[in-house]
Amino acid sequence: xxxxxxxxxxxxxxxxxxxxxxxxxxxxxxxxxxxxxxxxxxxxxxxxxxxxxxxxxxxxxxxxxxxxxxxxxxxxxxxxxxxxxxxxxxxxxxxxxxxxxxxxxxxxxxxxxxxxxxxxxxxxxxxxxxxxxxxxxxxxxxxxxxxxxxxxxxxxxxxxxxxxxxxxxxxxxxxxxxxxxxxxxxxxxxxxxxxxxxxxxxxxxxxxxxxxxxxxxxxxxxxxxxxxxxxxxxxxxxxxxxxxxxxxxxxxxxxxxxxxxxxxxxxxxxxxxxxxxxxxxxxxxxxxxxxxxxxxxxxxxxxxxxxxxxxxxxxxxxxxxxxxxxxxxxxxxxxxxxxxxxxxxxxxxxxxxxxxxxxxxxxxxxxxxxxxxxxxxxxxxxxxxxxxxxxxxxxxxxxxxxxxxxxxxxxxxxxxxxxxxxxxxxxxxxxxxxxxxxxxxxxxxxxxxxxxxxxxxxxxxxxxxxxxxxxxxxxxxxxxxxxxxxxxxxxxxxxxxxxx
Amino acid sequence: xxxxxxxxxxxxxxxxxxxxxxxxxxxxxxxxxxxxxxxxxxxxxxxxxxxxxxxxxxxxxxxxxxxxxxxxxxxxxxxxxxxxxxxxxxxxxxxxxxxxxxxxxxxxxxxxxxxxxxxxxxxxxxxxxxxxxxxxxxxxxxxxxxxxxxxxxxxxxxxxxxxxxxxxxxxxxxxxxxxxxxxxxxxxxxxxxxxxxxxxxxxxxxxxxxxxxxxxxxxxxxxxxxxxxxxxxxxxxxxxxxxxxxxxxxxxxxxxxxxxxxxxxxxxxxxxxxxxxxxxxxxxxxxxxxxxxxxxxxxxxxxxxxxxxxxxxxxxxxxxxxxxxxxxxxxxxxxxxxxxxxxxxxxxxxxxxxx
Numbered sequence: 001x002x003x004x005x006x007x008x009x010x011x012x013x014x015x016x017x018x019x020x021x022x023x024x025x026x027x028x029x030x031x032x033x034x035x036x037x038x039x040x041x042x043x044x045x046x047x048x049x050x051x052x053x054x055x056x057x058x059x060x061x062x063x064x065x066x067x068x069x070x071x072x073x074x075x076x077x078x079x080x081x082x083x084x085x086x087x088x089x090x091x092x093x094x095x096x097x098x099x100x101x102x103x104x105x106x107x108x109x110x111x112x113x114x115x116x117x118x119x120x121x122x123x124x125x126x127x128x129x130x131x132x133x134x135x136x137x138x139x140x141x142x143x144x145x146x147x148x149x150x151x152x153x154x155x156x157x158x159x160x161x162x163x164x165x166x167x168x169x170x171x172x173x174x175x176x177x178x179x180x181x182x183x184x185x186x187x188x189x190x191x192x193x194x195x196x197x198x199x200x201x202x203x204x205x206x207x208x209x210x211x212x213x214x215x216x217x218x219x220x221x222x223x224x225x226x227x228x229x230x231x232x233x234x235x236x237x238x239x240x241x242x243x244x245x246x247x248x249x250x251x252x253x254x255x256x257x258x259x260x261x262x263x264x265x266x267x268x269x270x271x272x273x274x275x276x277x278x279x280x281x282x283x284x285x286x287x288x289x290x291x292x293x294x295x296x297x298x299x300x301x302x303x304x305x306x307x308x309x310x311x312x313x314x315x316x317x318x319x320x321x322x323x324x325x326x327x328x329x330x331x332x333x334x335x336x337x338x339x340x341x342x343x344x345x346x347x348x349x350x351x352x353x354x355x356x357x358x359x360x361x362x363x364x365x366x367x368x369x370x371x372x373x374x375x376x377x378x379x380x381x382x383x384x385x386x387x388x389x390x391x392x393x394x395x396x397x398x399x400x401x402x403x404x405x406x407x408x409x410x411x412x413x414x415x416x417x418x419x420x421x422x423x424x425x426x427x428x429x430x431x432x433x434x435x436x437x438x439x440x441x442x443x444x445x446x447x448x449x450x451x452x453x454x455x456x457x458x459x460x461x462x463x464x465x466x467x468x469x470x471x472x473x474x475x476x477x478x479x480x481x482x483x484x485x486x487x488x489x490x491x492x493x494x495x496x497x498x499x500x
Numbered sequence: 501x502x503x504x505x506x507x508x509x510x511x512x513x514x515x516x517x518x519x520x521x522x523x524x525x526x527x528x529x530x531x532x533x534x535x536x537x538x539x540x541x542x543x544x545x546x547x548x549x550x551x552x553x554x555x556x557x558x559x560x561x562x563x564x565x566x567x568x569x570x571x572x573x574x575x576x577x578x579x580x581x582x583x584x585x586x587x588x589x590x591x592x593x594x595x596x597x598x599x600x601x602x603x604x605x606x607x608x609x610x611x612x613x614x615x616x617x618x619x620x621x622x623x624x625x626x627x628x629x630x631x632x633x634x635x636x637x638x639x640x641x642x643x644x645x646x647x648x649x650x651x652x653x654x655x656x657x658x659x660x661x662x663x664x665x666x667x668x669x670x671x672x673x674x675x676x677x678x679x680x681x682x683x684x685x686x687x688x689x690x691x692x693x694x695x696x697x698x699x700x701x702x703x704x705x706x707x708x709x710x711x712x713x714x715x716x717x718x719x720x721x722x723x724x725x726x727x728x729x730x731x732x733x734x735x736x737x738x739x740x741x742x743x744x745x746x747x748x749x750x751x752x753x754x755x756x757x758x759x760x761x762x763x764x765x766x767x768x769x770x771x772x773x774x775x776x777x778x779x780x781x782x783x784x785x786x787x788x789x790x791x792x793x794x795x796x797x798x799x800x801x802x803x804x805x806x807x808x809x810x811x812x813x814x815x816x817x818x819x820x821x822x823x824x825x826x827x828x829x830x831x832x833x834x835x836x837x838x839x840x841x842x843x844x845x846x847x848x849x850x851x852x853x854x855x
Contacts (some may be wrong), residue, residue, distance in 0.1 A: 066546045067655055356541045397540060400512055402533035408507065410535070412514065421511045430513055433535050437509035462509040485542055489655065 009281070013289050017339060020085065026143035027498055028290055030325070030341070033297030034227050034317060035151030035220075035236070038349040038391060040114045042297060043148050044097040045391035046491070047125060049481045050079040057474050064481055065488035070129050070499040077128040082143065084124045086286075092123035092148050101392065102471040102479045111468045119238050120149040120287070129499050142498055147287045152232035155317065156280040157288070157324035159230055164269040167230075168250035174228065175215070179309040183218040187211035187249075196251045196265035205267065209234075209247040225306035228317035233279060245275045288325065293494045295345045296322065296373075297389075300366055301353055301463040304439075308449035315369050315447070322373040329381035343383045345493050346370050351388035351485050352395045353463045354436050355409040359388040361439040368443035385493050390485035394466040400433055408435040413466035421462050428467060437461030556837055557650060559779040560825045564643040567772025568826070628762075635765035642671070642759055642829045649830040653699045661695030665702050668829055671758045672706065681705035700834040707830055713756050715843045718820035721749040722844040726813030730805050742812050749816065750823045757827045769826070776822040810847050817844040 020026055033039045049065060052058055054076045063072060070076045084091060096114075103111040125144045131137050159167060175184035190211050194204065213234045219226040220235065233240055240246055248271035251264065259265040298318060303310040328340040348366040351359055367374070367386050374384050395413035410433040415421075417428030426432065437460050440446060471479035512533055596618055604611030645667055652660040669685055672678045685702055725738075725745050732738040747766075754761045754769060761769050817840045825837065840847075 062543075062546070393542075397538045399536045399538050400533060401536065407536075408510070409538075410512070412535070415511075421509055424511045424513075426511075432514060433512040435507070435510045435512075438507065459509065464511075492655070 005277075009285055009289075013285060017290050023085075024143060025140070025498070026145060027292045027495065028145045028339070029494060030288060030291035030294040031146055031148065031297065032154065032294055032321070032325075033151050033349070034154060034299070034314075034321075035116065036302065037151055037297040037299045039151060039297055040097060040117050040148055041101070042295070042349070042389075042391040043092065043123075043146055044094060044101065044114065045482060045484060045487060046146075047081065047092075047094050047123070048098060049484075049487065050125060050127060050491075051081065052079075052481050054078045057476065057478070058480070061480075064484070065491065067486075067488040068491045069496055070127075073132070075130040075132060075499075077130060077139065079125060079127045082124045082126045084122045085145065086122055089120055089122045089147075089286075092121040092146070094123060098479070101468045101482065106477075108470055111470070113468060116236075117148055117150045118236060120147065120153075120283075122147050122287075127495075127499065131500070133500055142495075144495070149283075149287065150232070150236040150238065152229075152236040153238075153283060154321050155228065155230040155232040157284055158320040159276055160280055160284065160324065163255070164250075164272040165253050165255040167272065168253055169255070171230075171250040172252070177309070179224065180219060180226065183224070184215045187215045191249065191251065194251065194264065196253050196268075197259060197263050199262055200264045200267040202247075204264070205247050205249070208249040212249045222302070223306060225302045225310040225314075227303070227310070227314045228320065231275060231280075233275075240279065245271060245279060248272050248275065284324065290339050291325065291341050292339055293343050293345075294325065294327075294341045295347055295490060295494060296370070297347050297349045298366055298369065299350060300348045300362065300369065301350050304365075304446060304461065305463055308447055311369070311447050315372075318370055319372045322370075323376070327377040327380050327382040341377075341382060343494060344377055344385075345490055346374070346384070346386045347389040347490060348387070349389055349391070350463075350465075352390035352393040352413075353411065353466065354439075355397055355411055356485075357409055358436075358439050361441060361443070362388045364441075365439065365443040365446055368447070387486050387489060387493075389487065389490055391487055392468060393483040393485050394469045395434075398433055400435060410435045413469075415464045415466055419464040421464050426464070434464055436463050556780070556825075557831050559776060560831065561647055561650070562779060563772045563776035563822075563826055564646065566775040567768045567770070568639050568643045570768070570771075631760075632762040632764050635760045635762040636768060639754065639759045639761055639765050639769060639827075641667075642757065642827065645671070645829045646831060649699055650833075653696050653831070653833055656694055656696045658695045661698050662689050665689060665698055668702060668706065671829060677709070678706055681709075699830070703830055703834055707828070708835065710756055711824075711828075711835070711838075714753050714820075714824050715838055717749060717752050717756070718817055718824070718843045719846075721745050721820060722813040722817040723846065725816045726809040726847065728809075729812040730803075730809030738808075738812065742816065746816055746819050749820050753820065753823045754827045757829055759827060769823070772826045773819065773822045776826050777818065780822070813844060813847050814840060817847070 031039050031043055033042075053065060053071050055078075065071050081094065099105075100112055100114045103109065123146055125146065126141050127144065128139065128141045131140045162170075172188075174180065175188060187208070190208060194208065216229045216234050218224070219229055229235065233246055237243075237246060248268045251268055253259070253265045253269075259269070296318070298314070300311075300314070303314045326340050327342070327344060329342055346366055348362050351362060354362065363386050366388075370386070374386075378384055395411040398410050398412050400408040400410045412431060412433045414428065414431050415426035415434070417426065419426045419428075421434065424432075439461060469482060471482065473479050512535060514535070600611060600614045600618060603614040645664060648660070648664045649668070651657070652664055665685055666689070669682045672682065681702075684705055685698075688698055688701055725742050728741050729738040732741065750769060750773065751761060751766065754766075759765070759769075821838065821840065821843065825832075
């Protein structure tokens, strides 16, 4: 059976790909990132810049994307949102997200980051540009397909290659770690007393699944910021809330042992497989199996705040997730039948939270964090780059002098309500200059150390989150695209070679 | 920073700076806190970038595209020359076989000698053609390097800069006088130096000495041309002399920058230089043409021949500068591109200063 379904899977992917190839030049950009990495904001900023960059109202202003060559050369004629190819998927609510960032109904005080994404959505962006080189110079267009989805769901991709017993074992090992054990205690206590050979009972299953879900939720809290928490739909069920596909838990089962069909273990295994077949696989097939370019957004700052255990966990999660993708150098045949990701950009998001002098260190940390994933994709010939990025820049930079000390490199912005640094709690209204501390020059140091966050008075760094910037508006009242850090470099890396 | 002077994270409110002072270390303020707005580094970078994409550099790349790196797969002129060349080759072959046959018919010894000579000629032709192709490819490689370094410097690309600098160093591997600069560059490439800085270092240490050589060559050629024009008894002599000097100067410059132009390479180079002069002609009008005319006027007042000499010298210097821009393996980045005034100041000095 798995062979046939795999064949069907491939055949569908090939058919979809050929259909799209015939419909004109396009690129599928995979925006990959765990939850809260900033996918929605990145996509919104990208669309905002690319659709507005070539407008006459922006001409004469400073070019906001100097590194993006097609624009700097003056060859970008325009960008527009187009009807997406997939009618079954909701459209990316771009206008709502822009309104959220700039303040709904023009009320700047109400500006806020977009809510966390609860369901999948899609958009297609068409860029018109003047081709400079190649066989046919002149006006061309390129369609860019982008998918936004809850980052939690990404954690499911590694499950595709795992059996129920294997997943159970790994989950138990992970939950026994020093940092997670206290959070997992209740669920583990319940599960230890459950015999996998016992007759299946829906009440028990529901109770266990509830405890398991609570454990996963607890791990996500800011103080811990763990990332590797499959299955993702437990955290963000979407339209599957309460479905039996979501009431399964890992059990202490033996690998290779056959359990009676009516036993608890057999039921859980059935549900696990159903989850893979009906939830994870379609998600992967429809949105990730055919990517051309990929940007991996990593919120390293939240994990840095939470300590070394969270950093190591993030490393595991990212590496696991990325093994699901096909990377490699593309040829003509592979573009037709089996597209591969030939360029991957790793971006440490929210780079505006620290001073630009620290960006090199942040990049070094990200490079270290993704070292295994980078090594894997580089051996198959894909191009890789690592940058510190802020799709929407919420701060400006300043130097703080005083107290007879050397000047501190600080960033100025409006911290979010309830954000704390030291004893100071912010109210989300006042601006403050924040010196977030210094990242170590040796990236290994942020991964080494005890499981628990260090004491408050010993921390070397603490990153607070800021509110979105107050938008600058043109004469017609429409907001300009938001400021950014290195978004142009990211665009050039991901799209530049298709826009020559 | 040393671990013993750890600086903890802190926050300074902007609304009530001097009363509220918060930090994880609660200490007494030892003075007022002053927050200075810093110049935005990203804006500065963007501005530098827009400035870096200057028209001079674009002119050079455009010129290189039209000549050195032009690789059109098909053109009617190309088709004509290929077809005509093929016919000529066939005719030559026919004539050659006939000749050898006749020689053999007359005496076998003559035939053998003819055959040997023909094969020697063929061998030499083959080597010449190979050298031609190598020369063209080398010049194209230098132009590629130019564009690549410009791109890497513009985007401050760490990896790309290292790769291109390696290529640049290997271009001059056969020149003993550059060995110190190359060793220094190799060392810098292993250290943590930004891509842009590395390229600037390469320009300063490796390419700048070559620039000085080139400028000297241009100055010498300009001087020679102006003197010969002023003294030459017949007009066509100085025309030939100017042309010969220009050709010699262009070859010299290409060789100094590591190229080896043969005949076809030289034609391609010439086309690029022509394009460069055409593109930058309008720009040059602003700075030097006025002076040029002015200088010409002053000199012409003294003597018509002298005025022509100055004008021809200027022309040669102009060709030399265009050749310099087009042949240089990297853009003028940290240094400024020299103008006519820099390489041939003697053409501009006022009559009173001259005397």
